[in-house]
Each structure stands twice: as structure tokens, then as C-alpha cells.
Amino acid sequence: MTASSARLPYPEVGGHPAFDLVDTVHWRLDERRAIDTMTSFEDVVMWCRQFDLLERDAGGLDQLAEDDPASAANELEVVVALREAIYQAVFESSTAAVEVIAREHVAALGRSTLHRDTDAPTWSWRVPSDLTGPRAAIAFVAHDLLTSDLTSARQCGDDACGWVYLDTSPRHNRVWCTAAGCGNRNRVARHQAKKRA
Numbered sequence: 001m002t003a004s005s006a007r008l009p010y011p012e013v014g015g016h017p018a019f020d021l022v023d024t025v026h027w028r029l030d031e032r033r034a035i036d037t038m039t040s041f042e043d044v045v046m047w048c049r050q051f052d053l054l055e056r057d058a059g060g061l062d063q064l065a066e067d068d069p070a071s072a073a074n075e076l077e078v079v080v081a082l083r084e085a086i087y088q089a090v091f092e093s094s095t096a097a098v099e100v101i102a103r104e105h106v107a108a109l110g111r112s113t114l115h116r117d118t119d120a121p122t123w124s125w126r127v128p129s130d131l132t133g134p135r136a137a138i139a140f141v142a143h144d145l146l147t148s149d150l151t152s153a154r155q156c157g158d159d160a161c162g163w164v165y166l167d168t169s170p171r172h173n174r175v176w177c178t179a180a181g182c183g184n185r186n187r188v189a190r191h192q193a194k195k196r197a
């Protein structure tokens with residue numbers, strides 16, 4: 001798998017942040033073309049910020065990572081393992097992957113605190129503001145996905161793309177990650193193959 005530094009925004013086709021996380025790998029099903037856009041702790045923080053998974057005042061993470069690069073690298077490794085576990089748990093029914101998510105979720109609960117929401121009469125988990133915060137936030141969304149109804153979990157119909165999503169289309173017949181991307185490219189390819197035949 002080749003790596004590239006990520007550019008905002010990250011794709012938002014998954015219908016659930018845990019699937020959006022899986023989709024930070026492009027061309028997952030073609031080893032030669034696969035690109036991982038999450039290759040640094042800074043990428044992880046950027047991704048979490050885009051999906052609103054960290055406290056608004058969770059500044060300072062970049063500085064913490066700079067001060068302790070070894071811990072930041074370790075957190076990246078865990079986040080990537082969690083991402084792959086989400087994919088393997090849902091699409092390969094891997095029990096080992098489910099265990100990874102369970103373990104990280106329990107750890108995240110142990111490190112987080114319940115806070116009263118300011119704009120609603122509810123309480124929600126607040127993840128730690130240190131380097132382990134992003135990993136905890138991701139463990140929460142992974143657990144949320146895994147314990148929800150997965151009957152509409154799908155993978156793009158393209159041979160190489162590999163992006164995953166919840167099919168919430170009215171007729172549950174969504175085949176492509178995006179109509180403009182994989183949908184269009186595959187339609188054109190099919191049309192050209194027909195013309196040649």
C-alpha cells in the first residue's frame with residue numbers, strides 16, 4: 001500500500017463515521033493501487049475534527065504529538081488497527097476484529113467522563129484531551145456501528161474501490177460509493193466494452 005499525505009476534506013460517503021474511517025483507504029481492493037490517506041497522527045486529528053469527534057477546545061494535540069512523537073506514532077498505529085478491525089468485523093465477520101473493537105471500547109470508557117450537554121437535556125461521553133483522545137473517540141464510533149443494524153452495510157460495486165457505506169437509499173439498491181465517481185466510470189467502461197463487442 002502506498003501512502004500519501006491527506007488533503008481535506010476526507011470522503012464522507014459512508015453514512016456512519018466508522019465507515020467514513022474505513023474509506024480513508026482508497027482502492028482498498030487493489031493492492032497495487034491502494035492509497036492510505038491516514039499516515040500520521042496529524043491526519044488522525046484532522047479526520048476526527050472533520051467528523052466533529054473531538055471537543056471544540058481540543059487544541060494542543062498537535063503540540064502534544066510534537067513533544068512525544070513515539071506516543072503519537074503508537075496512537076496512529078492503534079487507530080489504523082481499529083479502522084481495519086471495523087472493516088474485517090463487518091465485511092469478513094472476523095471475531096478477532098470484534099475483540100479489538102471491544103477491547104478499545106472498554107479502554108475508551110475507562111478513560112472518558114460523562115458530561116452534561118449544554119444544548120440538550122442529555123449526557124455524553126467526553127474523551128480524554130491527551131493523545132489518546134482520538135483513539136477513544138474512534139473506539140466509540142466503532143462500537144456504535146457494530147452494535148447497530150448492519151443489514152444495509154455495503155461495499156462499492158467497483159472492482160478496486162473498496163469504499164463502504166450504509167445503503168440508506170429508498171429502494172436499498174445503491175451499488176456505488178458515488179454516482180459521479182465509480183458509478184460513472186463503470187457505466188462508461190461497460191458502454192465501451194459493449195461497443196467493442
Ligand SMILES: [Zn+2]
Pocket residue numbers: 156157158161162163176177178181182
Ligand atoms: Zn467506489
